Amino acid sequence: MKKTGWIILGILVFIGFWAAGAYNRLISANESVDTQWAQVQTSYQRRFDLIPNLVETVKGISEQEQEVFGMIAEARTRYSGATTVDEQVDATNQMETALGRLLVVMENYPELKSSESYQTLMAQLEGTENRINVERSRYNDVVKTYNLSIKRLPTSLIAGLMGFSEREYYEADAAAQQAPAVQF
Numbered sequence: 001m002k003k004t005g006w007i008i009l010g011i012l013v014f015i016g017f018w019a020a021g022a023y024n025r026l027i028s029a030n031e032s033v034d035t036q037w038a039q040v041q042t043s044y045q046r047r048f049d050l051i052p053n054l055v056e057t058v059k060g061i062s063e064q065e066q067e068v069f070g071m072i073a074e075a076r077t078r079y080s081g082a083t084t085v086d087e088q089v090d091a092t093n094q095m096e097t098a099l100g101r102l103l104v105v106m107e108n109y110p111e112l113k114s115s116e117s118y119q120t121l122m123a124q125l126e127g128t129e130n131r132i133n134v135e136r137s138r139y140n141d142v143v144k145t146y147n148l149s150i151k152r153l154p155t156s157l158i159a160g161l162m163g164f165s166e167r168e169y170y171e172a173d174a175a176a177q178q179a180p181a182v183q184f
Contacts, residue, residue, distance in 0.1 A: 022158040029146040033167050036139040037085070040170070043132040044092050048076045050124055051099070071098035089170070092132075099125065136170045143167045 052072055075098055079091035103125075147166050150159035158164075 019158055022155045023162060026149060026155065026159055026162065026164050029142075029149050030164065030167075032142045033139070033146050036135070036142040040132070040135045040139050041088065043128070043135045044079065044088065047092075047095065047128045047132065048079050050128060051095075051121075052076055068098055068102045071101070085168075099129075140169050143169050 056069075072095065075091050075095035078094060079088060082088040082091050149155055150164045150166065
């Protein structure tokens with residue numbers, strides 16, 4: 001082989017190794033997004049498993065919030081039946097609305113605040129919501145890293161050829177911006 005042939009072969013081998021490395025990095029980044037979404041789902045599942053049971057305990061103390069308890073049960077059912085990320089997000093937003101209403105109801109009943117069941121519920125709610133918030137933030141961080149990697153040159157060329165597409169960030173429902181109203 002002539003010197004030029006070896007140079008061209010070397011360049012092609014280098015490009016091949018670079019492309020394989022870029023592809024592997026994209027696969028890893030995509031899996032990181034999926035893994036982090038699974039962490040968000042785990043936190044949601046904890047909420048949907050734990051909170052209704054605690055609410056049932058508090059429910060025996062206060063009968064006024066039957067509507068809120070129904071909303072929590074409905075949100076749990078919707079989450080369990082959700083098959084897409086959008087359906088899961090909708091169900092969790094419904095749960096957040098119901099939990100917000102529950103907190104307002106509990107603030108209106110001082111006798112609940114002195115109850116051990118109420119205190120346990122509040123501690124678990126706070127811990128669960130903090131976990132969910134942390135996992136959502138981590139998910140959005142991983143999505144950002146992935147999205148940047150598929151947009152930056154020259155990796156974007158491999159991403160386009162191999163069908164990698166941008167992933168959606170977790171965004172709170174617009175209704176979550178307003179405080180829930182509780183009426184009796």
